[in-house]
Every structure is written in C-alpha cells, then in structure tokens.
Amino acid sequence: MQRLRYPKPRFLRSFRLTSPQIGPLKNLPSTPATGYRMAFGRTCSKVERMTLDLDLAGAAPTPEGNARISVLAALAQRTRDLVDAVALTDVPESEIEAVTAEVTALTERLRAAMRDAPLSFRLSEDGVLTHPGNAVIGTANPHALPLVIEATPERTVRADIRFRPTHEGPPGAVHGGVTAMVLDQLLGEAVVVGHYPAMTGTLSIRYRRPVPYGSDLVGSAEYTHSEGRKSWVEGRIALPDGTPLVEATGLFITPAAWLDLAPPEQAAEQAADTNTGLPAQNGSV
Numbered sequence: 470m471q472r473l474r475y476p477k478p479r480f481l482r483s484f485r486l487t488s489p490q491i492g493p494l495k496n497l498p499s500t501p502a503t504g505y506r507m508a509f510g511r512t513c514s515k516v517e518r519m520t521l522d523l524d525l526a527g528a529a530p531t532p533e534g535n536a537r538i539s540v541l542a543a544l545a546q547r548t549r550d551l552v553d554a555v556a557l558t559d560v561p562e563s564e565i566e567a568v569t570a571e572v573t574a575l576t577e578r579l580r581a582a583m584r585d586a587p588l589s590f591r592l593s594e595d596g597v598l599t600h601p602g603n604a605v606i607g608t609a610n611p612h613a614l615p616l617v618i619e620a621t622p623e624r625t626v627r628a629d630i631r632f633r634p635t636h637e638g639p640p641g642a643v644h645g646g647v648t649a650m651v652l653d654q655l656l657g658e659a660v661v662v663g664h665y666p667a668m669t670g671t672l673s674i675r676y677r678r679p680v681p682y683g684s685d686l687v688g689s690a691e692y693t694h695s696e697g698r699k700s701w702v703e704g705r706i707a708l709p710d711g712t713p714l715v716e717a718t719g720l721f722i723t724p725a726a727w728l729d730l731a732p733p734e735q736a737a738e739q740a741a742d743t744n745t746g747l748p749a750q751n752g753s754v
C-alpha cells in the first residue's frame with residue numbers, strides 16, 4: 470500500500486488542487502506578486518468568479534522549517550489530549566480553576582507572536598505539497614484527527630480512523646457533521662487517485678449506524694465513473710469487519726481552467742464530453 474503523498478489545499482468547503490497528473494504547485498502559472506495563482510468559479514444562484522493566491526515563497530523545505538513543523542505537530546497533539554481531558558475530566562472545581570489559570574497563561578504566551586491564518590502549504594524535501602493547517606489531515610491543526618490517507622494499488626483510498634470524545638454528537642456517538650467532513654476529504658482524495666482532481670459539487674450522506682468514538686474504524690473511498698467534467702465517488706466509514714456505519718456518494722466537478730494544467734491527451738479526454746449541463750463560460754467551473 471502506498472501513502473497518498475499529495476494532500477490538497479481547500480478553499481471554503483470544496484476547493485482541491487494538486488494531483489499526480491498536475492504535480493506540485495510549481496507547475497501552475499505564476500505571477501511575481503503572488504507566487505502562484507489559480508482562477509476558478511463555482512456554480513450557485515449567482516455564478517461568481519474567485520481566485521486563490523498561493524504564495525509559496527516560504528514553503529520550500531528547510532531544516533529550520535521542518536523542525537518548526539515537527540514541534541508544532543507535537544504541540545497540536547498535546548492540545549488534542551488536553552481537549553479530550555477537558556471533555557472528560559471529573560476533578561474537583563478547585564483543580565479545574567487552577568488548570569484554567571495555567572491554560573490561560575500558556576495561551577497568552579503563544580499569542581505573543583501570531584500568524585493571520587493556520588499554516589498553509591509546505592513542500593517536503595521531495596517536492597510533495599502538504600497542508601499542516603488542514604482541518605482533517607493537518608498535523609499542526611489541533612482540530613484535525615489528523616487523518617492519514619493511503620492510496621491502494623487498486624487506485625482507491627483508505628484510512629485508519631479513531632474519533633475522540635470531543636467529536637461526540639448523540640450521547641456515546643460521533644457527530645454526523647464530523648463524519649461528513651472526514652468523508653468529504655476521503656472522497657476528494659479518491660477522485661484524484663482514481664481519475665482527476667475536482668471540486669465537491671454535492672455530497673450525500675447515509676447514516677446507517679451510530680459511529681463510536683475511541684474505537685478503531687476504517688474509512689475508504691473509490692472513484693466510480695465520469696461524464697465529461699463530472700466525476701462520481703463513493704465512500705464509507707466502517708467497523709474493522711466491514712460493517713458500514715456511514716456511507717457517502719459525491720459528485721465532483723473539474724473546473725475547465727484546470728484542464729489546461731494537464732497533459733494534452735488527458736485534457737482532451739476530460740473535455741471530450743461537453744454535454745455536461747454545466748455552464749462553459751462567465752465564471753463557471
């Protein structure tokens with residue numbers, strides 16, 4: 470089994486960019502002011518035009534940068550442990566007050582120097598783009614599990630999952646929104662591995678059984694088929710014996726602008742079916 474080595478950036482809830490076909494962001498058209506820039510659109514009640522500016526000036530791997538990511542990842546893990554302890558603690562009120570004072574002091578120490586946003590993209594020493602600030606896979610984001618997604622020889626994806634007490638929704642079970650977020654990430658990875666990078670168009674979730682936290686689970690997803698720039702993906706979170714707990718199907722749409730970044734033969738194949746029902750101009754995907 471091969472580790473999936475291209476976690477993708479996200480814009481709002483549905484933007485994905487890199488893939489084995491496109492490669493690292495170094496292949497994107499660049500501008501001196503922003504470093505890297507991609508224009509894309511989305512379909513909604515009023516079609517809007519958006520741009521994502523990616524400044525990778527500080528993303529090149531360095532020993533200092535790698536060391537910083539490592540210590541931030543360690544801090545993020547200790548923070549996850551702290552959050553779980555807060556959710557489950559039953560110590561006396563006096564102890565809670567004392568810990569609150571200590572946490573407040575530590576928070577102020579970290580606030581002495583702050584960025585405007587979580588860590589963005591980083592290039593590893595072998596040129597692979599990572600996203601340590603991502604809410605699902607980010608090692609330096611305390612909100613993330615963080616999920617480690619692997620690509621299989623069959624061009625599907627899988628991940629070992631263990632939700633935490635802080636993910637509770639119904640008593641004793643994981644919140645449905647949390648499982649939907651994880652499945653969205655899995656499906657997004659699957660469409661890249663199986664076919665071509667795309668944006669989430671629709672995500673349908675079927676909750677079959679309560680999802681426990683604190684137990685070993687398995688997430689998996691696979692690309693099924695495409696029609697032009699539309700791709701369909703299926704995924705699930707299941708018990709280790711294969712019993713499905715939550716299932717998802719997704720429609721992903723490849724923005725037309727992204728086809729220019731692919732090898733000519735793949736772009737031609739992807740664009741061959743123009744009868745997709747999608748707008749072809751005026752800020753469309």
